[in-house]
Amino acid sequence: MSGVYPSNLHGYDVKTNKSRYHNARLRVQDAQKSKSDDVGTAKIESSPPTNKKLISILVVMTVVTWGLATTAYFGVVDYKAILNLGSRDTEPVVESKAETDQVVEADKPKVEAPKTSTKSDSGEKAAKDPGEVTKKKKPKTLSDEDKRILSEIKIGEKLLQQKKGEKAWKFFKDLTKTNPDCPKAKYLEGKAAEMTASQQRSNPMIGLAIEAFSTAVQMKNCPKELKKLSLTAKSENEGFLGRMKPALETQRTLARLYPKDVSILNKLGVRFLMLGKNSAAKKVYQEVLRLAPNDGFALVHMGFIVKQEGSWEEAIPLLKKGTDSNEPGTQEGKFYFHLGDALHRTNRTAEAKAVYEQGAERGLFRSKYQRSLYNVERLTGKPFWTPEEAGVKEYVRRLESNWKSIRDEALSVMDMEKGLFLLEEESLKDTGEWRQFTLFARGHRDENNCRRVPKTCSIIERMPNARGCRRGQVKFSVMMPGTHVWPHTGPTNCRLRMHLGLVIPRTGSGARLACAGEMRTWTEGKVLIFDDSFEHEVWQEAESFRLILIVDIWHPELTEQEKKTLTSI
Ligand code: LMR
Ligand code: MN
DSSP states (O other), X not given: OOBOOEEOOOSOOHHHHHHHHHHHHHHHHHHSOOOOSSTTSOEEEOOOOSOHHHHHTTEEOOEEEOSTTOOOOSOOOSHHHXXXXXXXXXXXXXXXXXXXXXXXXXXXXXXXXOOOOOXXXXXXXXXXXXXXXXXXXXXXXXXHHHHHTHHHHHHHHXXXXXXXHHHHHHHHHHHHHHOTTOHHHHHHHHHHHHHHHXXXXXXXXXXXXXXXXXXXXXXXXXXXXXXXXXXXXXXXXXHHTTOHHHHHHHHHHHHHHSTTOHHHHHHHHHHHHXXXXXXXXXXXXXXXXXXXXXOHHHHHXXXXXXXXXXXXXXXXXXXXXXXXXXXXXXXXXXXXXXXXXXXXXXXXXXXXXXXXXXXXXXXXXXXXXXXXXXXXXXXOOOSEEOHHHHTOHHHHHXXXXXXXXXXXXXXXXXXXXXXXXXXXXXXXXXXSOEEXXXXXXXXXXXXXXXXXXXXXXXXXXXXXXXXXXXXXXXXXXXXXXXXXXXXXXXXXXXXXXXXXXXXXXXXXXXXXXXXXXXXXXXXXXXXXXXXXXXXEEEEEESSSOEEXXXXXXXXXXXXXXXXXXXXXX
């Protein structure tokens, strides 16, 4: 459900880098199994380095799910323990040598990467002299040793101002070689490497920047403010490279230095969330809200965590107050998404609708119904599609003419080993029982499962737009009577969803699906196509099970290049 993007790059050759970026990204993504059927298992992107150039090339940062399996945290009991547990006072060992992928993505969610409150550490403020006009003393970043070479430092800074990244980097590298005890110069060497990295799109250069920041921090004469700058830059760059654990450790070191700095703590919370350590993140946000009860960033994140825990009522005021604050980092689709969802699930449907409308007005959703967050903007969006429109007439013909063998294979798996059908785990279900048996996910064939239903898999195998749909799945889906699935939204507008009816009961009130408010039902042996990035809801009110085959396909307007390069979901 999440993606981190390390790669192992040497040299600056862009072409080489690109393919390495790509492969490494896929490797890591594969290691992190996706279950994303819906945005409900929302994703977050890590904070990018502050370097605007890097942001401007639309580098996709680590994409992490905040959903399931995130509660297991290593026995943290209190906030202080979170800061200190397992941590070193100095720099963490970089646990992976792998470097990251910087993926230029077309469909980065519109929302910006999390920004945190910029409120500063109340504990660090200089005491005010009431009679005086407040003149903030600039915190010291120069050590005595740096002051000795100030004129040279200034020359290097000038190069940085002129955006001469590589020249500045070489300058500072030489300067720190002859003056190895000057933390400010070392820090600036890091900044110059960071600039060079963005100008040359070089990950190894980011690695060098991290090393320089790390060295600066470790120097005995490093002023506290410079430590703060260096650690901040280090953590951001580590996060950028997908080195999430070191990034967390660095942020923790920062939080130990500035335990009351709301901005630092807010980022620490995000770092925990990105590693799925929700309960640790929760403790951090509790602390932030103790220090600053109205901090919007902390409120939305606390609301998000509480919502994931299933406490809808409790999540609502947090998400609401947080999004209403309009503070940086609060205007993200996922917060509106979860606020609306929590409202809906607690019967406040009118308010939920208003939140979705507001989200759409603010450009966080494509529309009040189409609330996917990983979108290619130009793609046509509408709830239902004909096979012609979806460009899959031939696929539909093959599925429909083979529907009985497909059904029989599904039934044989269901009959013999019901345990193979796994329970839906994304908290989409309100009541009843809903199970799935996955054949392909994110473009990968599940060999074990395909062995049990070989005909179905061989049919899919000959459908490149389904087989290769890295933003979707192919799966059998069985729903028991009495099942209601909450209205929900898929994560991306890059796929369309085919449903082949296999066993469709007609008793009771039957089984039906609404997409964007429009009701449909299934027919045995027939394919229904809808766009699951639009809100949809399912009711199973028959007296026996309903069984379908779900086949996701690439949106017909995507180019071949996009199909190859879009990240998996
Ligand atoms: C969905 O795609 O969310 C559902 O419609 C699946 C199902 O089994 O009905
Ligand atoms: Mn769905």
